[in-house]
Amino acid sequence: MLKLSGKIIRIHAVDVYKDRTLIKVSTKRNLPDVLRRDLAYLVSDHQIPSGFAHYLLTEQHQERIEELPAGSDYSILPNDYSYIGDNDVIRLSADRQSIRVLFRASSQNNSILLTEQCNNYCLMCSQPPKTADDSWLLDEIESLIPLIPKETRELAFTGGEPTTNEERFLKIIRLTKSYLPRTAIHILSNGRSFKDPKFAEKYAAVELSDAMIGIPVYSDDPTLHDYIVQAQGAFDETIQGILNLKRLGQKVEVRVVIHKLSVQRLPELCEFIARNLLFVDQVALMGLEMMGFTRANLEELWIDPIDYKDTLSTSVGILAKYGMNVAVYNHQLCLVNPDIVPYYRKSISDWKNEFAPECQNCKKQRECGGFFASGVKFGYSKQLSPF
Known part of the structure; x- marks a missing residue:
């Protein structure tokens, strides 16, 4: 780390x-x-x-x-x-x-924090929201973007909720297009701001050449999704945001963090996505990061990946059957079934990526995504089985 x-x-x-x-x-x-x-x-x-x-x-x-x-x-x-x-x-x-x-110019994992404010309050948020005015971050980002090398391949904008200040968000997106026209942009958003067609249209009008918005959906049951994000009505607003963005031809990734609550209906959620959101560009099924609110809600959230590996296989199989682009993030190779390997990605940012002591002599360490550093520190599966 x-x-x-x-x-x-x-x-x-x-x-x-x-x-x-x-x-x-x-x-x-x-x-x-x-x-x-x-x-x-x-x-x-x-x-x-x-x-x-x-x-x-x-x-x-x-x-x-x-x-x-x-x-x-x-x-x-x-x-x-x-x-x-x-x-x-x-x-x-x-x-x-x-x-x-x-x-860091040598890294492919550069994330820029736009704000720590958010209108969700997710039980497993790794960057717990704050209410203080942090608009100085937006000022700083406007100075940062012109300094970033033009050959940068990828850049992520994250939060909090990056669209909290809609006009400043759009300004930064336009600035990024001007200074980094060939850089792929990944925006991590809860999607709720895009329920407003006018805001979605303003975003689309920027015409970024290569941008994707990663939006979480945690259940096909609106009540469960709203409970996980601790915001009533969030499910409907999120789905409407996704629909508005796709209507405008924008790339969207649906992100599902897997934990004890979301895994209950993971196959049903994947069936819902395949039937109702077939047009999204990617679905990412993600392991839990042991940071922020996750540690405070560990008893309610933690489930050993070995205990849901068959459910994960079933869920990936549903999405794949419909021809959807699927990725499995933040898992360890020895804790997933072999049928997951074609969809497996080494996804943990390099600056917070580590391996457990048990992994030291594993023959597949180079192919494996390893752990978040917080996972090694605060707890991980006791059923690791190094190759």
Whole structure:
């Protein structure tokens, strides 16, 4: 698991870094001077070039402070951040003596948090909603997007509910299209905002070249879905949102997190999706992340994947029979039946992906998606059977 944020050892910087400042990292020593003055140079074993706006040193290179150009701004980072590389984007704060890694150019798992506010209150939410005004995140994202390399293949927008501030959401989507026209965009939303045809039309009018909205549906029974998301009427609004988006030709992925409540009617849900939402672009059946509200509601939610593996096979089989595009996320290979393998995906973001001690000598570790780091820490199936 990678550490994305925390305290740093020291920061020596001018006033611009006092609150929050975004800066792109460079490891290139021979950049033109006009480009250097907006970048942070990551010090390595090579000769240190002059002219950069900031210099980053990890603990292993901190003795090189004396070699920095006179009067330079610099930060000393714990070795936890030694993974930082060229074209990454970070946030520095002198007041807080802190760093946050916002974008990693070498990763295919970059997610951008638009807000922590949400109109659902899901029992298993890994990012529990907050009510505080966090519109500063949207301001920051508007500064971040122009810094992201144009060759970036994929980018995700998440929350909270990303569409909470509808106009700012649309502005960010338009900005992304302008600066990252070839980047695939994945938006994780509860879909309820798109029940409004006018908002759905505004989103579609942006005409992103490659975008998909991942929307959760947890049961074919509206009452059960609404209970899981802790919002009365959410099922009807979510389904209406999906229908509006597909009417406008937008890509939609239906996402189902599997736990003790949702697995009760998982085959029935898959039959409902196949009969009523056959036109969605993908259905993802997902394992539970042991974070946030999940840990508080563990007794109500946790079920060992080994106990529902046959139900999972039945459910995937229903969707496949109808010719739907199916993916199984966040599971371990030894805990699913062989018929799941064609639909199996290594889906856990690299920065929070780990393996249990039992997996150390498994012959299929490279093919397996492993665990969320929280799963290894707080609990996982005791019936792992390494290959």
